[in-house]
Amino acid sequence: MTANVEVINKNKVKKSGQLRSICNRYKRNKLAMTGLLLMLLLIIASLSAHFIVDYDNAIHQNMEERFQGPRSKHIFGTDHYGRDIFARIIHGAKISIFMGLFNVFTALAIGSIIGSVAAYFGGYVDSILMRLMDVFLAVPQTLLAISIVAVLGQGVFNLMIALCIAAIPKFARVVRSAMLTVREQEYIEAAKACGTGDIRIIFRHVMPNAIGPIIVQATLDMATSILSIASLSFLGLGIAPPTPEWGAMLSEGKVYMRDYPYLVVFPGLAIVITVLSLNLIGDGLRDALDPRLRN
Amino acid sequence: MIRYISKRILIMIPVLLGISFLIFSIMSLTPGDPALNILGKDATPESLQLLREEMGLNENFLTRYAKYMINAFRGNFGISYTTKTPVFDEVFTRYPTTLKLSFFSVLFAVTLGIPIGIVSAIKRYSLADSFSMTGALLLTSIPSFWLGLMLMLQLSLKHGWLPSTGFDSWKHYIMPCITLGAADLAILLRITRSNMLEVIRQDYIRTAKAKGAGEVRLIFKHAFRNAMLPIVTTIGLTFGSMLSGAIVVESVFGIPGVGTMIINAIRAKDTPLVMASVLFFTVIIGLINLLVDILYAFIDPRVASRYRG
Numbered sequence: 001m002t003a004n005v006e007v008i009n010k011n012k013v014k015k016s017g018q019l020r021s022i023c024n025r026y027k028r029n030k031l032a033m034t035g036l037l038l039m040l041l042l043i044i045a046s047l048s049a050h051f052i053v054d055y056d057n058a059i060h061q062n063m064e065e066r067f068q069g070p071r072s073k074h075i076f077g078t079d080h081y082g083r084d085i086f087a088r089i090i091h092g093a094k095i096s097i098f099m100g101l102f103n104v105f106t107a108l109a110i111g112s113i114i115g116s117v118a119a120y121f122g123g124y125v126d127s128i129l130m131r132l133m134d135v136f137l138a139v140p141q142t143l144l145a146i147s148i149v150a151v152l153g154q155g156v157f158n159l160m161i162a163l164c165i166a167a168i169p170k171f172a173r174v175v176r177s178a179m180l181t182v183r184e185q186e187y188i189e190a191a192k193a194c195g196t197g198d199i200r201i202i203f204r205h206v207m208p209n210a211i212g213p214i215i216v217q218a219t220l221d222m223a224t225s226i227l228s229i230a231s232l233s234f235l236g237l238g239i240a241p242p243t244p245e246w247g248a249m250l251s252e253g254k255v256y257m258r259d260y261p262y263l264v265v266f267p268g269l270a271i272v273i274t275v276l277s278l279n280l281i282g283d284g285l286r287d288a289l290d291p292r293l294r295n
Numbered sequence: 296m297i298r299y300i301s302k303r304i305l306i307m308i309p310v311l312l313g314i315s316f317l318i319f320s321i322m323s324l325t326p327g328d329p330a331l332n333i334l335g336k337d338a339t340p341e342s343l344q345l346l347r348e349e350m351g352l353n354e355n356f357l358t359r360y361a362k363y364m365i366n367a368f369r370g371n372f373g374i375s376y377t378t379k380t381p382v383f384d385e386v387f388t389r390y391p392t393t394l395k396l397s398f399f400s401v402l403f404a405v406t407l408g409i410p411i412g413i414v415s416a417i418k419r420y421s422l423a424d425s426f427s428m429t430g431a432l433l434l435t436s437i438p439s440f441w442l443g444l445m446l447m448l449q450l451s452l453k454h455g456w457l458p459s460t461g462f463d464s465w466k467h468y469i470m471p472c473i474t475l476g477a478a479d480l481a482i483l484l485r486i487t488r489s490n491m492l493e494v495i496r497q498d499y500i501r502t503a504k505a506k507g508a509g510e511v512r513l514i515f516k517h518a519f520r521n522a523m524l525p526i527v528t529t530i531g532l533t534f535g536s537m538l539s540g541a542i543v544v545e546s547v548f549g550i551p552g553v554g555t556m557i558i559n560a561i562r563a564k565d566t567p568l569v570m571a572s573v574l575f576f577t578v579i580i581g582l583i584n585l586l587v588d589i590l591y592a593f594i595d596p597r598v599a600s601r602y603r604g
Contacts, residue, residue: 031432135313138577140539147321147561147569227438231543234440235558247440254444258452268441276436283432 018208025288032284038277046093057087058244067260076266079249080256081242085263088244089270095245096274099160100226104218106164111171112214118172119179130176133169141166145228149237159238163225174217178210185209212289219282223275230271246271300589307581312364314577318570319360333376363570373567377560382571386553390575392462393545393552397537399468400476405530408480412487413519416495427484434481439540443474443547460549467548475544479533486529490522497521523594531587535580 026032045052062082070077076085118129136144148162182188183206191205230247232238239245241252246267253263330346331338347353351362366373372382415424450470451459461467494500495518503517542554549555553572560568 131309132313135310135317138310138314138580139317139573140535140576140580142539142542143557143573143576146542146557147318147573223436230438231440235543235546237558237561247438250441250444257444257448261448264441264444264448268438268444271441272433272437275438276433279432279436 022288026284029284029287031280032288035277035280035284038273039281042093042097042274042277045090046097049090049094052090053084053087055087055091057084058091059083059242067256069260070262077260077262079253079263083242085249085266088249089246089266092244092246092249092267093270093274095156095239095243096226096229096271099156099163099229100222103160103163103167103225104222106160107167107221108171108214108218110164111168112175114168114172115175116179119176119183126176129172133172136166136169137173141224142228142231145232146235146237149232154237154240156239156243159229159232162232163228166228167221167225170221171214171217174214175210178213179206182206182210212285216282216286216289219278219285223278223282226271226274226278296589296592300585303585303588307578307585310581311574311577315364315367315570315574316360318573319363319566320356323356323359323566367571367574372571375560375568376565377563377568382567385556385568386571386575389551389553389556392550393538393541393554394579396462396468396471396475396541396544396550396552397534399472400537401479401530401534403472403476404480404483404533408483409487409526412484413491413514415484415488416491417514419492428488431481431484434477437477439474439478440543440547442477443470443544446470446474447547462548462550462552471544471548471550474547475537475540478540479536482533483526483529487522487526490525491518494518494522520594524591527587527590527594531583534583538576538580 049055060083062078065074065078065082066080068074068078068082074084074086076089078084079088114129114133118126139147145162145166148165149158152158152161188201188205191201196205229238229245230250233245233247234251236251239248241248249267250264253260253267257264330343330350330352334342334346351359354362363373370383372386374380375382375385378385411427415427418424447459447470450457457466457469458464459470462471500513500517503513508517541552542557544550545552545554546558553576557569557572559565560572
């Protein structure tokens with residue numbers, strides 16, 4: 001099985017020297033590699049959250065142990081209900097990361113369809129779709145998400161719908177402009193002149209060249225959506241307690257932060273590290289995909 | 296130029312109509328009865344029915360929307376369901392606070408971001424450059440509400456240097472403006488740096504240097520003026536993100552601006568108030584973008600000649 005995968009990978013790399021040079025450029029970027037490593041650690045931690053620490057510690061109230069400062073038994077301390085903050089952060093990672101991923105993939109899928117349809121058909125279809133996207137873009141993303149959540153009501157699912165709707169227009173624009181830029185290139189004309197079919201042109205020539213900016217946008221947008229999930233939960237419009245969520249933890253801890261500052265320090269650090277590693281990956285990818293942009 | 300400006304203002308109308316329709320439909324087509332919200336759970340069915348009739352809630356959706364828009368054009372945005380005062384007054388008493396907060400935050404971001412960006416570009420790969428780039432990276436990754444909480448913890452709760460909530464004296468402005476401006480400072484810093492680097496490479500900079508232009512003159516007269524266009528665009532966009540960021544920052548510091556009003560209005564399902572605030576937000580962002588485009592003409596003669604043509 002592993003051998004097979006290796007063979008496939010080898011073939012892939014051999015075939016496209018471009019992919020290999022992108023990987024090499026990415027690997028040389030220390031900051032980007034740090035970001036990738038941090039993200040992998042976070043993903044592993046969130047996948048194995050149940051093995052690291054019991055979910056019960058994250059939600060079970062234990063009034064006898066409330067406001068225990070950081071020490072060996074509770075390395076990040078406990079909150080006003082005596083719940084272990086480390087457990088809540090680890091289980092919170094699962095929520096933030098998977099909601100972020102889900103949000104980006106859905107928005108990307110829908111945005112890609114809208115963007116490609118607009119770019120492919122042009123003319124009236126393009127104008128109408130893009131003006132519609134402009135309407136959504138004219139409302140600040142957070143405000144749009146807040147209005148949608150407020151109307152649909154609190155909850156994980158509604159939050160995801162709201163963030164997804166708010167993120168679609170950006171993807172539609174990026175996909176459209178990437179498609180339009182590539183379409184005008186000479187190598188597409190050359191491929192057409194050689195008698196290459198439409199489908200082959202789209203998948204073999206347009207897609208690989210247009211996908212760079214889209215991947216970068218997706219990585220950076222995942223950072224944005226994790227921030228938005230936390231912001232909305234902080235405002236009390238996102239994920240409702242007692243579910244462990246970083247933004248909601250900050251909102252709860254805020255009340256007691258004068259006496260117990262660790263309540264707001266650790267969840268905030270978790271958000272910063274997650275968002276930072278995604279930003280590092282996004283920047284690294286952008287530089288690796290287009291070295292001309294690098295300053 | 297005037298033709299261009301009027302054309303841009305005309306383009307804003309369909310966008311505003313679209314947004315108002317979007318928000319109006321979101322707010323009206325979802326469950327929840329404003330009449331019940333106003334009168335409370337103990338209201339009799341008759342009084343509910345009467346109030347619904349009075350508020351025009353029984354008419355169909357499109358008629359309600361059309362009526363709302365006609366009134367809005369006359370400057371009448373309806374009566375707030377919660378405070379029972381005209382929405383227009385409500386929004387206008389709160390707007391100055393949010394605009395002041397955003398303005399000073401932009402000012403903070405600009406006065407620090409641009410000079411540091413220029414220095415970073417000139418002293419590329421120096422210690423100062425790596426330091427400011429790392430700082431910028433960190434600032435873009437820190438959520439504003441956490442930065443606000445940390446500042447509050449250190450500067451007001453621990454040392455008592457600054458007041459933690461409210462918005463009265465200049466001291467109240469410091470923490471919220473830093474909190475709101477931090478991320479945009481980082482963005483401006485990066486944009487300034489990368490554009491300066493781009494411009495410094497150009498032939499005309501080498502020519503100016505060869506002709507003996509001094510360093511200061513070279514940087515400000517020759518390089519910075521040419522790097523300014525994308526920077527101005529970013530400042531314009533920044534203002535838009537500030538206004539929405541204000542919602543979060545206002546709630547952290549308990550500032551009585553539009554942000555806190557929107558959150559409360561949304562919770563109370565106060566449709567007229569939400570509609571008016573979001574519309575005002577959009578109008579202001581649209582106007583700022585227009586202002587930025589007009590500014591281009593003053594910065595770049597090439598753009599000015601295009602407007603004339």
